[in-house]
Amino acid sequence: MALSNGCSCRIAPSILNADLSSLAEECQRLLDCGSDYLHLDVMDGHFVPNLTFGHPVVKCLRPKMPEAFFEMHMMVDNPERWVEAMADAGASMYTFHYEATSDPVACIRKIKEAGMKVGLGVNPPTDVSVVLPYVDMVDLILIMTVNPGFGGQSFMSECLPKVQVLREKYKNLDIEVDGGVGPKTIQQCADVGANVIVSGSALVKHDNPREAIQMMRATINEAIAKSQLER
Numbered sequence: 001m002a003l004s005n006g007c008s009c010r011i012a013p014s015i016l017n018a019d020l021s022s023l024a025e026e027c028q029r030l031l032d033c034g035s036d037y038l039h040l041d042v043m044d045g046h047f048v049p050n051l052t053f054g055h056p057v058v059k060c061l062r063p064k065m066p067e068a069f070f071e072m073h074m075m076v077d078n079p080e081r082w083v084e085a086m087a088d089a090g091a092s093m094y095t096f097h098y099e100a101t102s103d104p105v106a107c108i109r110k111i112k113e114a115g116m117k118v119g120l121g122v123n124p125p126t127d128v129s130v131v132l133p134y135v136d137m138v139d140l141i142l143i144m145t146v147n148p149g150f151g152g153q154s155f156m157s158e159c160l161p162k163v164q165v166l167r168e169k170y171k172n173l174d175i176e177v178d179g180g181v182g183p184k185t186i187q188q189c190a191d192v193g194a195n196v197i198v199s200g201s202a203l204v205k206h207d208n209p210r211e212a213i214q215m216m217r218a219t220i221n222e223a224i225a226k227s228q229l230e231r
């Protein structure tokens with residue numbers, strides 16, 4: 001059953017498993033296929049057992065796509081440390097992890113002061129109750145559906161009840177799912193009320209990403225429309 005959901009659908013490809021030697025071209029290709037914004041995975045090798053890229057890469061990407069919305073998924077310890085640098089580089093949203101900081105409120109405040117939108121994420125083992133005190137302070141809650149660190153992992157459907165709990169409480173909250181999401185798992189995400197979809201490998205490696213984005217968008221929009229009828 002689709003839950004009440006007063007938000008709009010956004011499809012945000014992750015470029016984590018894209019050909020990073022052609023990052024700008026890959027980003028533009030995915031934007032040209034109809035995605036709403038780009039989900040850029042930043043990893044520090046401490047918070048997660050992998051290393052990707054940081055604000056210098058964003059600084060290089062921004063002039064090539066001045067209108068694009070860049071969501072920085074900060075899988076890093078002490079996320080406060082990189083806020084100003086990411087804002088200066090041209091990031092649009094700064095999504096950090098509850099587990100990575102001792103003071104989420106200070107981090108949220110710093111992100112807002114830097115002029116970016118705020119996302120707050122939780123990993124699979126973390127109970128969704130930890131984000132409830134911050135829901136009214138942020139623009140988006142990210143529910144990880146894999147343990148962070150690598151693209152191409154299997155979807156963890158056991159994380160979906162967290163989405164359902166949030167959707168039942170907050171009809172207009174942007175709820176993002178990330179990890180193993182694609183055409184094969186999108187219906188499960190729609191059914192519990194997710195409206196912001198991060199999809200990496202499923203889109204990057206798809207023969208027709210435009211078609212896949214359209215299909216996922218239609219699935220989420222159908223669930224949103226159904227939930228609004230049920231109100």
Ligand SMILES: O=C(CO)[C@@H](O)[C@H](O)COP(=O)(O)O
Pocket residue numbers: 014016017039041073075146147148149150151152153178179180181198199200201202
């Ligand atoms: O953030 C992570 C893992 O840390 C990934 O979930 C990517 O953001 C999406 O990759 P796929 O799972 O869709 O390949």
